[in-house]
Amino acid sequence: MGRLIVVSNRVGQPDQSGGPSVGGLAMALGAALREYNGVWFGWSGRTVETFTGGLSVQRGQGATVATVDLEEQDRQEYYNGYANRTLWPLFHYRIDLSAYERSFNEGYARVNARFAQTLLPLLKPDDFIWVHDYHLIPLGRELRRRGVKNRIGFFLHIPWPARRLFATLPFHRELVEAVFDYDLVGFQSEDSLSAFEDYVEREAGGTVGPNGRFEAFGRSLQAGVFPIGLDTKAFLEGAATEAASAWRDRMRVSLAGRRMIIGVDRLDYSKGLEERFLAYEEYLSHAPEALEQVFLLQIATPSRDEVAAYQEIRARLDAVTGRINGAFATPDWVPIRYVNRSYRRDELAGIYGVAAIGLVTPLRDGMNLVAKEYVAAQPPEDPGVLILSRFAGAAEQMGEALIVNPFSREEVSDAIREGLAMPLKERVRRWEALMAGVRRDDVDAWRDAFVSALRAVPQRELPPAA
Numbered sequence: 001m002g003r004l005i006v007v008s009n010r011v012g013q014p015d016q017s018g019g020p021s022v023g024g025l026a027m028a029l030g031a032a033l034r035e036y037n038g039v040w041f042g043w044s045g046r047t048v049e050t051f052t053g054g055l056s057v058q059r060g061q062g063a064t065v066a067t068v069d070l071e072e073q074d075r076q077e078y079y080n081g082y083a084n085r086t087l088w089p090l091f092h093y094r095i096d097l098s099a100y101e102r103s104f105n106e107g108y109a110r111v112n113a114r115f116a117q118t119l120l121p122l123l124k125p126d127d128f129i130w131v132h133d134y135h136l137i138p139l140g141r142e143l144r145r146r147g148v149k150n151r152i153g154f155f156l157h158i159p160w161p162a163r164r165l166f167a168t169l170p171f172h173r174e175l176v177e178a179v180f181d182y183d184l185v186g187f188q189s190e191d192s193l194s195a196f197e198d199y200v201e202r203e204a205g206g207t208v209g210p211n212g213r214f215e216a217f218g219r220s221l222q223a224g225v226f227p228i229g230l231d232t233k234a235f236l237e238g239a240a241t242e243a244a245s246a247w248r249d250r251m252r253v254s255l256a257g258r259r260m261i262i263g264v265d266r267l268d269y270s271k272g273l274e275e276r277f278l279a280y281e282e283y284l285s286h287a288p289e290a291l292e293q294v295f296l297l298q299i300a301t302p303s304r305d306e307v308a309a310y311q312e313i314r315a316r317l318d319a320v321t322g323r324i325n326g327a328f329a330t331p332d333w334v335p336i337r338y339v340n341r342s343y344r345r346d347e348l349a350g351i352y353g354v355a356a357i358g359l360v361t362p363l364r365d366g367m368n369l370v371a372k373e374y375v376a377a378q379p380p381e382d383p384g385v386l387i388l389s390r391f392a393g394a395a396e397q398m399g400e401a402l403i404v405n406p407f408s409r410e411e412v413s414d415a416i417r418e419g420l421a422m423p424l425k426e427r428v429r430r431w432e433a434l435m436a437g438v439r440r441d442d443v444d445a446w447r448d449a450f451v452s453a454l455r456a457v458p459q460r461e462l463p464p465a466a
């Protein structure tokens with residue numbers, strides 16, 4: 001059986017400060033690769049004066065991790081530029097933040113070509129290649145141009161936007177044409193798949209046949225929905241450690257009988273943090289009984305802080321938490337505990353475990369693994385309530401949560417009230433259904449479904465390279 005070659009911008013190494021690498025992709029792929037004699041290839045996160053394509057290879061638990069250094073210009077134009085200033089905002093419905101600069105396009109094309117060039121000597125003819133996320137959409141095309149015939153799959157971790165939004169991207173057709181160099185394309189949700197389908201049929205003049213066969217640009221691919229899950233087993237093991245238990249004890253002391261609402265996110269405008277704080281303020285304003293009895297713990301790890309939109313959202317959140325705390329706090333209570341750092345998974349499991357409400361209200365999100373982690377961390381005999389945005393991919397799977405529109409302060413405020421008042425029996429009923437899904441649709445199920453679908457596609461015959 002061929003090896004699995006996973007390619008993503010970031011590989012699952014500690015971040016530059018030595019802390020855990022935060023983000024859904026790193027969490028999920030670390031787990032997926034342990035099962036395979038796989039290779040994980042990506043950017044080291046470092047930059048050098050001149051790109052050499054030299055690989056740094058580490059053999060870890062089960063998988064080999066191979067990384068390449070990029071140039072500073074690559075980091076600016078490809079990572080900070082096209083990936084995080086053009087595609088990320090657009091794919092999260094923020095065309096107001098999406099920047100279109102030719103140098104970003106050039107950097108994106110250059111880095112994808114560099115990835116292909118560096119990966120090429122590592123490949124064996126029977127390898128399966130699995131490319132991840134919006135940073136690397138044209139990688140399949142770059143590999144095909146170099147004569148790679150292997151089966152290549154692509155999984156998008158973020159939403160695919162609605163057709164008319166996507167069409168605001170200069171060169172949108174070229175990007176979708178590049179998608180057709182993959183054999184299999186996976187999305188997180190039906191919502192994303194149907195947006196892609198709509199584009200292929202109505203903008204690219206293609207067709208969508210039965211069983212997810214897409215044809216356009218004279219080529220065809222297989223597409224489907226593969227909702228990503230937690231590494232549930234590892235997460236539950238983490239929740240059963242001393243460290244998790246110590247956090248539960250520490251938090252119980254700090255609760256002192258109060259009830260906690262929790263949010264855990266990268267500090268990203270797509271996560272709806274400002275709207276969340278304003279909805280919570282709305283709740284406090286109409287619930288005098290909650291004052292001093294409830295608080296919101298928001299853990300928000302700074303992310304992509306070289307990009308102006310991230311600096312701006314951070315400043316806005318500093319201001320809004322300061323204002324709300326100033327307005328409502330008393331000498332021995334603050335309504336929002338706002339924490340800008342990251343925690344290990346076992347520590348987080350402990351902290352989630354004592355929260356009466358998990359407040360997960362992104363404005364758009366491919367999946368959102370925090371929703372699943374919150375559920376997995378709950379004590380079965382007294383579980384908390386998940387409030388979940390209808391615009392997270394997770395909402396398609398987690399219907400027993402209180403599903404809200406994150407743009408409506410009143411709706412989120414009502415859900416907080418409902419969640420805090422929910423009788424134990426109903427909490428248990430909802431949690432049991434949610435937890436069954438978290439166990440069943442875990443990261444292993446996701447990986448197996450994708451990899452077996454990739455293995456099932458026929459290997460393509462390419463014309464010999466000119």
Ligand code: ADP
Pocket residue numbers: 022023024025027264265266299300301341342343344345348367368369370371373
């Ligand atoms: P995204 O991929 O957009 O960051 P997800 O919710 O899918 O969003 O995944 C986020 C992952 O990163 C989760 O596993 C979550 O626990 C982790 N994470 C987010 N914020 C923190 C934090 N402050 N400390 C530790 N882990 C975090």
Ligand code: F6P
Pocket residue numbers: 010022023024025026133157158303304
């Ligand atoms: O899951 C979406 C995602 O963009 C991943 O691709 C990424 O690794 C993660 O969020 C965190 O973002 P970054 O790698 O830019 O810190």
